[in-house]
Amino acid sequence: MFIVRPESSTTDRADHADLAAGDPRPHAVVIGSGFGGLAAAVRLGARGYRVTVLEALDAPGGRAYVHRQDGFVFDAGPTVITAPFLFEELWALAGKRMSDDIDLRPVAPFYRVVFDDGEHFEYTGDAASMRAEVRRLAPADVEGYDRFLEASEAIYRVGFEELGDEPFASWTDMAKVLPDLVRLEAYRTVWSLACKHVKDARLRVVLTFQSLLVGGNPFATTSVYCLIAFLERQWGVHFPIGGTGSFVRGLVGLIEGQGGAVRCNAKVARINVTRGAASGVRLADGENLAADVVVSNCDSAWTYKHLLAPEHRKRWTDKRIERARYSMSLFVWYFGTDRRYEDVAHHTILLGPRYRELLGDIFDRKLLAEDFSLYLHRPTATDPSLAPAGCDAFYVLSPVPHLDSGTDWHATAEVYRQAIQQRLEEKLLPGLGDAIVTSRVLTPQDFQDRLSSFKGAAFGLEPVLTQSAWFRPHNQSEEVDRLYLVGAGTHPGAGLPGVLSSARILDKVVPHADQLVKKGNA
Numbered sequence: 001m002f003i004v005r006p007e008s009s010t011t012d013r014a015d016h017a018d019l020a021a022g023d024p025r026p027h028a029v030v031i032g033s034g035f036g037g038l039a040a041a042v043r044l045g046a047r048g049y050r051v052t053v054l055e056a057l058d059a060p061g062g063r064a065y066v067h068r069q070d071g072f073v074f075d076a077g078p079t080v081i082t083a084p085f086l087f088e089e090l091w092a093l094a095g096k097r098m099s100d101d102i103d104l105r106p107v108a109p110f111y112r113v114v115f116d117d118g119e120h121f122e123y124t125g126d127a128a129s130m131r132a133e134v135r136r137l138a139p140a141d142v143e144g145y146d147r148f149l150e151a152s153e154a155i156y157r158v159g160f161e162e163l164g165d166e167p168f169a170s171w172t173d174m175a176k177v178l179p180d181l182v183r184l185e186a187y188r189t190v191w192s193l194a195c196k197h198v199k200d201a202r203l204r205v206v207l208t209f210q211s212l213l214v215g216g217n218p219f220a221t222t223s224v225y226c227l228i229a230f231l232e233r234q235w236g237v238h239f240p241i242g243g244t245g246s247f248v249r250g251l252v253g254l255i256e257g258q259g260g261a262v263r264c265n266a267k268v269a270r271i272n273v274t275r276g277a278a279s280g281v282r283l284a285d286g287e288n289l290a291a292d293v294v295v296s297n298c299d300s301a302w303t304y305k306h307l308l309a310p311e312h313r314k315r316w317t318d319k320r321i322e323r324a325r326y327s328m329s330l331f332v333w334y335f336g337t338d339r340r341y342e343d344v345a346h347h348t349i350l351l352g353p354r355y356r357e358l359l360g361d362i363f364d365r366k367l368l369a370e371d372f373s374l375y376l377h378r379p380t381a382t383d384p385s386l387a388p389a390g391c392d393a394f395y396v397l398s399p400v401p402h403l404d405s406g407t408d409w410h411a412t413a414e415v416y417r418q419a420i421q422q423r424l425e426e427k428l429l430p431g432l433g434d435a436i437v438t439s440r441v442l443t444p445q446d447f448q449d450r451l452s453s454f455k456g457a458a459f460g461l462e463p464v465l466t467q468s469a470w471f472r473p474h475n476q477s478e479e480v481d482r483l484y485l486v487g488a489g490t491h492p493g494a495g496l497p498g499v500l501s502s503a504r505i506l507d508k509v510v511p512h513a514d515q516l517v518k519k520g521n522a
């Protein structure tokens, strides 16, 4: 049942039993091997636990799963790597240096934003180039753009540096930060903050699309997400040689180096609870694993609805989970071409004719629209080894409504893919139809069926103010002791900086393994 894939170097069941035998360390079980789960495992390993990561799929990574197909390497999800210090910290905790394992390259421009009329904007981390681009597009908005960046920095200092790894375990923690949130105008939306500072309609789009990368509608999401502009400016946008999967492999290596294990094809069916505390898990095949602490990296709504029995839940009842708002989903098409498109940047945002109305269809009306705005990823711009010689690897993603749209994706996927292909061929990739040599898609149905995401949402709970911080499912479960949550559906939220920060919070809320050993001996 346990398949060891050469590239994933994970542990099978027999090896796992050997590892566990005679190991006196308290045992931590982590459900799911997304970046939140892998980071949690490294942190718990560094704090004295024997860690077992249980992953339902046949390889680790979650949304960052790697597909290898016809000589092409496709990272399934995250491709914009920012705040690399959050990864470096994990290597340091394991006594290693990240640079020994990961060859991280800066990406420039960060994004090329292409408008429907063909005009484009080169979005970079260089202050002078950015001001020049703003001046070219909207001369009257240069000063407003500077003010927007100042606001972004102020939000970053509080929203990321001070609150990003706060557990928000009680209402009073929330009350303490309210004055800061009011001062920073967190009650505004991302769009409203951009409109306060700049007038040009296209520049407003350039300054607001980033919240979509973490599942937030800029017209509804709190302006706290404007911190992304400063985060990217400060730390850059990067891509590792070998693809995002090299971070997954690197983290699995750190866990194994700490004497932990990552078991694939190990789907958790239940979190076991004994006298009000998590005491282990039961796998889908009936195997029980005892644990001193359990960390769920599975989608928070799914964790509560499907893994923790209703009698143990007071706050996250089925009704409340159903009533909550969920992020949009994504349609992702991975494809390889037998030619290279040298003029196409690593990251392109290809905007359609509508912005606000399209997002209204996706987030509010839950309608699958005929037009779209796309993000095109061309990793071979930075690392040609991800495709055979002379070829390009791509993925294109289109934000779409989650499964409440009622779309039958089995019937719709190919028609939708063809429409995207046509658009790319017209706007960016001439001759695309004849150049495609490999192809696969990921639909909202796959987010639900393959990744256990409630309603097929690509980023978990929607990041609106009323579902942020204390209002989100807590990192230290409100329902049972010794259960913890990491990943996109808990605080602070989706995106790699978010899920790595959620794991960082464990250091504040999970007891050090020594404390459990002492208690056991007392």
Ligand SMILES: Cc1cc2nc3c(=O)[nH]c(=O)nc-3n(C[C@H](O)[C@H](O)[C@H](O)COP(=O)(O)OP(=O)(O)OC[C@H]3O[C@@H](n4cnc5c(N)ncnc54)[C@H](O)[C@@H]3O)c2cc1C
Binding pocket: 031, 032, 033, 034, 035, 036, 037, 054, 055, 056, 057, 060, 061, 062, 063, 064, 076, 077, 078, 079, 080, 081, 082, 213, 214, 266, 267, 268, 269, 297, 298, 299, 330, 332, 397, 450, 451, 452, 458, 459, 486, 487, 488, 489, 493, 494, 495, 496, 497, 499
């Ligand atoms: C297409 C796409 C592009 C993105 N691009 C970017 C980007 O460029 N930059 C960025 O910062 N962010 C990006 N994001 C967001 C980012 O990828 C995610 O927020 C983040 O990777 C989620 O990590 P996670 O820790 O929540 O776990 P996930 O990746 O969601 O992993 C959860 C894991 O739990 C496993 N699991 C679920 N149920 C069980 C169970 N019962 N038993 C065992 N295992 C289980 C799943 O199989 C999965 O492996 C992107 C997301 C997507 C989908």
